[in-house]
Amino acid sequence: MSTPRMNADERRNQLLDILCDIVLSEGFAAVSIDRIARDANIARTVIYSHFGNLDGMLDALVERTADRALAQVRSVVPDFPISEDPGDVLADAIGTFTSVVRSDPVTWRIVLLPSDGAPAQLRERLGSARNAIETLLSPLVEWGIEALGVRDLELDVELVSHAIVLLGEDGARLTLTDPDRYPPERLKAFARSLIMVATKPAAGA
Structure with missing residues (x-):
């Protein structure tokens, strides 16, 4: 045939x-x-x-996967200037990101749920992509800290960005492995609750 x-x-x-x-x-x-x-x-x-050869093909898969993942993350990060409530913006980003993950499970299963025997270049390239995502988020996090009025908490922008990436990745894994139990709406609401808890002490000070 x-x-x-x-x-x-x-x-x-x-x-x-x-x-x-x-x-x-x-x-x-x-x-x-x-x-x-x-x-x-x-x-x-x-x-x-x-x-x-096969290594060249694996390299091409790694590059395509990382490029797609990074482009999809970029699509959920809002452009400046931002007029919305910062808590809503950050929570919306988490919810939208998990919706994007569900729309392209092939890419994100390779990124977040790598199988045994994954080549070293996959781990290295995904590590670089994660660093790029954290760098992409840093201006948004810095804006959020300013807009929420929590500068006195001396929050570390780099570490907050890292924590948001970890939260997003964990939520994405949950929605990939158990989509009915962990829909984007639930993860968005959880992210909003965390932001409210984190900013409450400063608001009452």
Whole structure:
């Protein structure tokens, strides 16, 4: 049976999608050029022409996954100037982020639920992406601290940004593994409660 003709980008994405399916269902140990070629119903030489070898293909998957994840995070960070209540803005960002995760579970399962045998380049690239996300959030966090009037708490912007990323990642894992129990609305409400608790002492001072 012949396969449909595709341009180079379509073929690369098709092969990376097949690689994703194998990784998510069976783990990285199940990946091989032979297996991908068989699942794609193409010759091995097609894969070599696009990626060079299996390591090149894994590198391409890592880059595509990290780029997609970072772009999706950027999409939920509001642009300045911001006129809304800072607590609502930060809670909305958590809720929107978990909705985005649910809309692209393939990307986020690789990011947040890596299977056994994940290559070192995946861990390294995702670590770099996490640092980039924290840097992206820092201006929003700094604005939030100013707008909430809690500067006297001497909150560390870098550590707060790190904590928000960890909260978002944990909420995303929950909504991926048990979506009915942990919908975005529940996670958003929880984030809003945390913000209220964190700022209450300063408000009453």
